[in-house]
Amino acid sequence: MKKLETRVMSMEKIAQATYQCVIHVEIDLLQTIKPGQFVHIKVGEGTEHMLRRPISICDLDFENETMTLIFKVFGQGTKQLQTLTAGDLIDLLIPCGNGYPIDEIEASHVLLIGGGIGVPPLYYLGKQLVQKGIKVTSVLGFQSASDVFYEEAFKTLGDVYVATNDGSSGTHGFVTDVIDTADLSGDYYFSCGPTLMLQAVETKLSDTPGYLSLEERMGCGIGACYACVVKTTDGASTKKVCQDGPVFKASEVQL
Amino acid sequence: MSLLKVDLPGLALKNPIMPASGCFSFGKEYSQFYDLSKLGSIMVKAATLHKRLGNDTPRVAETKSGMLNAIGLQNPGVETIIDQELPFLASFDVPVIANVAGSTIEEYEQVATALRRSNIAAIELNISCPNVKEGGVQFGTDPEIAAEVTRRVKQAANVPVYVKLSPNVTDIVAIAKAVEVAGADGLTMINTLTGMAIDLKKRRPLLNNGVGGLSGPAIKPVAIRMIYHVYEAVNIPIIGMGGIRSAEDVLEFLLAGASAVAVGTANFENPLVCSDIIDDLPFVLNKYGFDSVTDAIGKGHVDA
Numbered sequence: 001m002k003k004l005e006t007r008v009m010s011m012e013k014i015a016q017a018t019y020q021c022v023i024h025v026e027i028d029l030l031q032t033i034k035p036g037q038f039v040h041i042k043v044g045e046g047t048e049h050m051l052r053r054p055i056s057i058c059d060l061d062f063e064n065e066t067m068t069l070i071f072k073v074f075g076q077g078t079k080q081l082q083t084l085t086a087g088d089l090i091d092l093l094i095p096c097g098n099g100y101p102i103d104e105i106e107a108s109h110v111l112l113i114g115g116g117i118g119v120p121p122l123y124y125l126g127k128q129l130v131q132k133g134i135k136v137t138s139v140l141g142f143q144s145a146s147d148v149f150y151e152e153a154f155k156t157l158g159d160v161y162v163a164t165n166d167g168s169s170g171t172h173g174f175v176t177d178v179i180d181t182a183d184l185s186g187d188y189y190f191s192c193g194p195t196l197m198l199q200a201v202e203t204k205l206s207d208t209p210g211y212l213s214l215e216e217r218m219g220c221g222i223g224a225c226y227a228c229v230v231k232t233t234d235g236a237s238t239k240k241v242c243q244d245g246p247v248f249k250a251s252e253v254q255l
Numbered sequence: 256m257s258l259l260k261v262d263l264p265g266l267a268l269k270n271p272i273m274p275a276s277g278c279f280s281f282g283k284e285y286s287q288f289y290d291l292s293k294l295g296s297i298m299v300k301a302a303t304l305h306k307r308l309g310n311d312t313p314r315v316a317e318t319k320s321g322m323l324n325a326i327g328l329q330n331p332g333v334e335t336i337i338d339q340e341l342p343f344l345a346s347f348d349v350p351v352i353a354n355v356a357g358s359t360i361e362e363y364e365q366v367a368t369a370l371r372r373s374n375i376a377a378i379e380l381n382i383s384c385p386n387v388k389e390g391g392v393q394f395g396t397d398p399e400i401a402a403e404v405t406r407r408v409k410q411a412a413n414v415p416v417y418v419k420l421s422p423n424v425t426d427i428v429a430i431a432k433a434v435e436v437a438g439a440d441g442l443t444m445i446n447t448l449t450g451m452a453i454d455l456k457k458r459r460p461l462l463n464n465g466v467g468g469l470s471g472p473a474i475k476p477v478a479i480r481m482i483y484h485v486y487e488a489v490n491i492p493i494i495g496m497g498g499i500r501s502a503e504d505v506l507e508f509l510l511a512g513a514s515a516v517a518v519g520t521a522n523f524e525n526p527l528v529c530s531d532i533i534d535d536l537p538f539v540l541n542k543y544g545f546d547s548v549t550d551a552i553g554k555g556h557v558d559a
Contacts, residue, residue, distance in 0.1 A: 001287055003527060042524065047320040047472040047500065050524050077317065093526065217313040219324070220523045222287075224280035226300075226329045227315040231308075238308060238329070243284070 001093055001222060004029070008088045009066055015142075015149040017073045018117070019082050020058075023090055025067045030060050034099030035125035036213055036247045039069065040221035042091035043077040052093065053077050054218050054242070056192070058120035058150075059127070070120040070149070096221050097246050100125050100190055100211055102132065107187035110134050111208075112154075113175050113201050115141040115193025121213055122192055123150060126157040137161075137186065139178050141197065145169035176200045189250075199255045210250040216241045230254065258537060258547040261295070261515050263492050264440040265377040265415035266350050268295040268515055271505065271548050272533050275496050275519035276301060276354040276379060276419075277326065281340035282347075285522070289530040292348040298443075298517055299340070301354040301381050304362045304369070306332040311463040316452045321471030321498070322520055323450050325464035328356050328384055333369045341373055350376035352417070356384060360394075360404055367411040377414050380405060380439075383421030383446035384468075395421035395446075398433035405437035415440035417494060420485075422477055423449050431485040442485065443494040443517065445478045471520040472498040479511045486512025486553055500528060502535035506543060510555030 009022040038056045043049035059068040073079050084090060102125070110129055112122040119140050126136045136158040142148045145168035154160045161178045162170030171178045175197060178184065185208065191201045192213035202212065219227035223243030230239050231254040239245060239253060259270035273296040274285070281299050282291050291297065309329030316323045330336065336353075344351050353375040357363035367378060382395035382404055394404050401418070409416050418434040420427055422445040431442055447468025452461040460466070478497025486493060495513025499505060500521035508516045521528045536548075545551040553559050 003288065003525070049317060050320065050322050050471045050520050051315070051317045052523065217315050219315045219322070220278070220284070220526070222284045222526065224284040225278060225315070225324075225523065226280070226309060226326050227312075227324065229309065229312060229314070229329070 001096060002029075003091070004094050005089055005091050008084045008086055008090050010086050011082065011084055014070070016146040018147065018149055019071055019073065021069045021071070021081075021084065022066050023069065024065060025094070027062060027065050029094065030062055030065065030067065033057060033060060033067075033095045035102065035128050036099030036121050037095040037097050038121075038246060039067075040093040040096050040218070041081060044080050049077050049080070051077075051219060052221055053081065054096065054221055056121040056213070056246075057095070057124060059124045070117070072117045093221055097242055098244065100213075100247050102128055105188055107134055109186040110136055111184055111186040111189040111205075112136060112138040113179075113189055113191040113193070114138070115175060115197040116143070116147065118191075118193030118197070118213065118215070119150060122190060123153060125190055126154065130157050137184060139163065139175045139184065141175040141193065142169070174200065176204045179204055195255050202250050202255065211247050212250050212253075212255075213246045214241050214248060214253070215246070218242050258540065259533070261548050263494075263514055266296055266352070266515075268350070270295040270533050270536065271509070271515035272529050272536070273298055273352070273494075273515065273517050274522055274529055275517035276352075276381070278519040278522045281336070282344050285526055288526045290347070291344070293530055293533060294349050295515060296350045296352055296376070297344060298352045298354060298379055299336075299344070300330055301328050301356040301384065302330055302333040302336045302366055302370070303328055303356050303358075304333060304365050306330065306335070313462055314464070316461040316467070318450070318452055318469065318471075319473060321469055321473035322523075323452055323462055323467035323469055324447070325462045325467035327464065333366045337369065337373045341375070345374055352377045352379050354379045354381050354419070355408065356381040360407055363404055364407050364411045367408045371413045375414055377440070378408065378412050378416045379443050380408050380416050380418045381446075383419050383423075395419075395430065396424050398429050401430050402433040402437035405434045405439050409438040417441040417443045419446055420444040420481075421446050422474075422481055427481050428484050428488045431489050435489045435491050439491060441492045441494060442489065443496065444485065445474070445481055445497045448474050448477060470498070472500060474498050475504065479507060482508065482511040482513050483555065487556065499532075500524065502532050502539040505532060505536060506539055506545075506551060507555075509548060509551040510553070512553045512556070514552050
């Protein structure tokens with residue numbers, strides 16, 4: 001991991017309060033990044049924001065030496081990040097955490113299950129899985145049609161099912177409803193999204209081995225401050241989301 | 256660089272900069288950013304007698320120019336720290352200050368006794384953690400109890416003891432004087448200020464623990480004021496902390512009366528901050544007319 005100051009190439013609104021930020025990252029560094037890892041971004045100058053913001057990595061472009069980040073504006077920090085434009089400097093710790101262990105799994109068909117701002121890291125993961133010859137089916141959940149993004153991008157990887165809470169796009173309901181109605185199954189599943197969704201997915205797919213990417217309020221982002229811990233299944237110890245995760249085996253941690 | 260050198264009880268510091276306890280774990284994570292031998296010292300994460308899992312999350316919340324934390328002294332217990340964490344730091348040329356915490360006076364004693372077999376240079380006696388239900392801050396808010404813990408830990412320890420003072424008191428000078436009389440070799444101050452933030456949507460405190468410790472630049476003036484007053488009342492050295500993020504901040508602490516400083520929250524903003532400050536400090540000292548760090552200590556006082 002290193003601290004990197006680099007240029008923003010573009011900032012674009014792609015859905016309600018959802019922004020796609022493309023930044024320049026040199027090829028040597030890009031090649032070390034695994035799907036599921038994240039960057040920890042400094043917000044603005046001065047002392048107002050003392051904590052960085054963890055943002056998952058959505059895509060890498062080796063040819064143009066860029067990295068795509070997608071984030072949602074939730075508070076003051078992300079609101080300020082959104083004001084960055086092409087040419088601005090951005091300060092990040094890169095790469096953080098462990099990614100999805102795609103080299104360790106034997107699978108012919110994998111389910112990608114994302115909810116809201118948990119969707120982005122599944123995109124680069126999906127691209128890597130497809131490259132390995134693994135069939136990918138994506139289930140993407142959003143609040144409503146205005147929140148939907150990357151539906152077309154995921155279609156280039158395989159079948160895509162969209163669910164919205166209000167029924168304004170795709171299936172009316174949750175990602176787990178889609179799994180039922182479309183009778184989806186795979187050798188493995190990879191999921192990222194709100195904790196309630198992850199719990200529902202874990203319960204629904206309890207017979208399928210899976211990996212979950214967790215979200216938690218972070219401090220340092222490198223494993224030193226113990227802010228973002230999650231209890232292991234036996235309750236006897238904790239794992240650090242930033243350093244041991246953010247990706248965990250579904251059976252490994254308590255949600 | 257000799258102009259940065261400071262000699263304190265048990266601590267021959269090559270410079271006055273050290274990461275603050277709880278913000279740096281046991282150093283491993285930060286060693287990927289710079290050579291830890293560059294640091295004056297390292298204050299490692301608090302040790303209790305037994306393993307502690309800490310509080311439920313959320314444990315941190317950002318506030319204006321600061322943050323709240325309620326980690327809850329999560330640590331693997333003193334024996335595991337000695338066996339599995341401290342050996343890594345032994346490979347660096349840097350004195351280590353162990354932070355000792357407990358729920359009872361006996362536990363403080365036991366942790367300090369356990370540390371006798373380690374190679375630490377000093378103990379930071381944590382009588383001021385605001386985030387645990389038992390112990391912690393209650394030992395740091397009553398002068399008599401603070402003195403008693405200090406006395407007992409001094410007897411148990413084989414290295415100098417620096418007592419970490421809580422700012423959550425009416426009269427910090429009284430506590431400082433009491434622990435000095437009880438045998439403290441030095442003071443570290445200030446720990447975090449108790450605070451709270453409330454989530455507007457959920458209508459509940461943001462931290463699972465409710466209250467947390469406020470740190471960062473927001474508390475710097477409080478730290479400066481307390482160090483300034485304590486410096487005038489005691490004859491033992493002070494390691495200052497509270498919102499430091501630049502060499503200018505360090506000089507302000509030295510002027511207030513600190514002999515060395517610890518950097519906490521700023522490590523999260525910039526993992527290289529301690530290294531950067533060490534590089535900048537000679538220029539800042541020079542800019543403000545000081546020949547050395549020791550030359551600046553206490554020079555903010557009227558009669559200095």
